[in-house]
Amino acid sequence: MFPDVKDHRRTTRAxxxxxxxxxxxxxxxxxxxxxxxxxxVDAYVVVKRTAKQPLGPQTLGQHLNRLHAIFRGGTQRRAGxxxxxxxxxxxxxxxxxxxxxxxxxxxxxxxxxxxxxxxxETETAAAWALTARAMTATMVFAWLRRxxxxxxxxxxxxxxxxxxxxxxxxxxxxxxxxxxxxxxxxSRSIALAGPLADELFRxxxxxxxxxxxxxxxxxxxxxxxxxxxxxxxxxxxxxRRAGVERPMREFHDWRHTGITNAAAxxxxxxxxxxxxxxxxxxxxxxxxxxxxxxxxxxVDLLGTRFGEMGTRSGSKxxxxxxxxxxxxxxxxxxx
Numbered sequence: 001m002f003p004d005v006k007d008h009r010r011t012t013r014a015x016x017x018x019x020x021x022x023x024x025x026x027x028x029x030x031x032x033x034x035x036x037x038x039x040x041v042d043a044y045v046v047v048k049r050t051a052k053q054p055l056g057p058q059t060l061g062q063h064l065n066r067l068h069a070i071f072r073g074g075t076q077r078r079a080g081x082x083x084x085x086x087x088x089x090x091x092x093x094x095x096x097x098x099x100x101x102x103x104x105x106x107x108x109x110x111x112x113x114x115x116x117x118x119x120x121e122t123e124t125a126a127a128w129a130l131t132a133r134a135m136t137a138t139m140v141f142a143w144l145r146r147x148x149x150x151x152x153x154x155x156x157x158x159x160x161x162x163x164x165x166x167x168x169x170x171x172x173x174x175x176x177x178x179x180x181x182x183x184x185x186x187s188r189s190i191a192l193a194g195p196l197a198d199e200l201f202r203x204x205x206x207x208x209x210x211x212x213x214x215x216x217x218x219x220x221x222x223x224x225x226x227x228x229x230x231x232x233x234x235x236x237x238x239x240r241r242a243g244v245e246r247p248m249r250e251f252h253d254w255r256h257t258g259i260t261n262a263a264a265x266x267x268x269x270x271x272x273x274x275x276x277x278x279x280x281x282x283x284x285x286x287x288x289x290x291x292x293x294x295x296x297x298x299v300d301l302l303g304t305r306f307g308e309m310g311t312r313s314g315s316k317x318x319x320x321x322x323x324x325x326x327x328x329x330x331x332x333x334x335x
Contacts, residue, residue: 019066023048033071041067065249101257103306105244106140112241116234127206127220132234134203135217135226139254140261141196141302143276146251147172148181150225155212157200165197166190169277173215173225186277193303258302265305275299 027044028036041064048055048063055063101109113133120126138144144152151173159165168189171178181187192200204210209223217226235250248254255276262272 016066019063023063024067024070028067036071068249101244101246101248103261105242106257106261106306108242109238109244110137112238113234115241116237124220128230128234130206131203131217131220131226132231132238134199135231136235136238136254137196137199138217139251140258140306141193141299142167142190143255143258143262144169145172145186145255145277147174147179148186148277149217149251150174150215151178152216153212154204154210154214154216157216159192159197159201159204165192165200167192167200176225181277183277188274188277190275191299193299193306195303195306261305262302265301267299267301 027047028040031040045060045064048060110133113129113136116129117126117133120129135149138149138152148169151171152167152169153171156168156170158167166189169181169187172181172186173179200216203216207214207218208220209215209218214223215225218224219226232250235248239245239248259272259276262275263269
């Protein structure tokens, strides 16, 4: 049921198995996936919240995410004809899947974050909107997983590297704890497309937490890790303003959007696997040695596909960030 084909830890697969066998199957086991309605899911939530040992909101959220993955798998299997089902994903090199935002929609979401910041009644609310924009852009362009995004520190961002701006995935932040990436492939260097490099530079200009050991994405006034619940609300409001009606999980679906759009833009599959940190890239290493490569030329394909993302009012070009445009250079100049 849970073959080792994804970059899941053994404990994660065990958790998924227990979730399905102890909860989802006993409730939905007699139903066909295609017959399950939103009302059935709502009823499941009520049952689990009112049980003798009720499930908490976070656990229920994990159950719904797993159920969503099962539904998506079911629509993939049903979509065997010419017309793809609503959950069908694009294979590498194909057109972007119908349920992934198109470049125009991504740009609209970015503009929505800007409008949220402009409409904010407080500086804190504006800072949160712009932080959410930078987080979303980083997932779309660099394909970071949730833990990788939340664990990113400025010491791992090189905006003025001589061979092009890049970031390094060296740690993750999961359930309040920092740890190493779950697989060897998870530790990687990623070239930054121009729009993302500009976005991160503007974010560095705004933040009060730009020291090497500070989190790139943090509470605007505390420097602590971003809470997923509040970020989810911000993403939901941006989607509403942008007119994007498809359901979007606030973390994983943006990463998936970036990967499928890169495939549609023509980035080679092997490079996509490496940049995304997929464990199954190991099967390609006997054909081509890409160790240490950050794909500086290929990543521009994604930047070209999405184009520029919104306004830059009040921001300075990267060339003015200290002596060499790096985080360290900016800090030295400020001192």
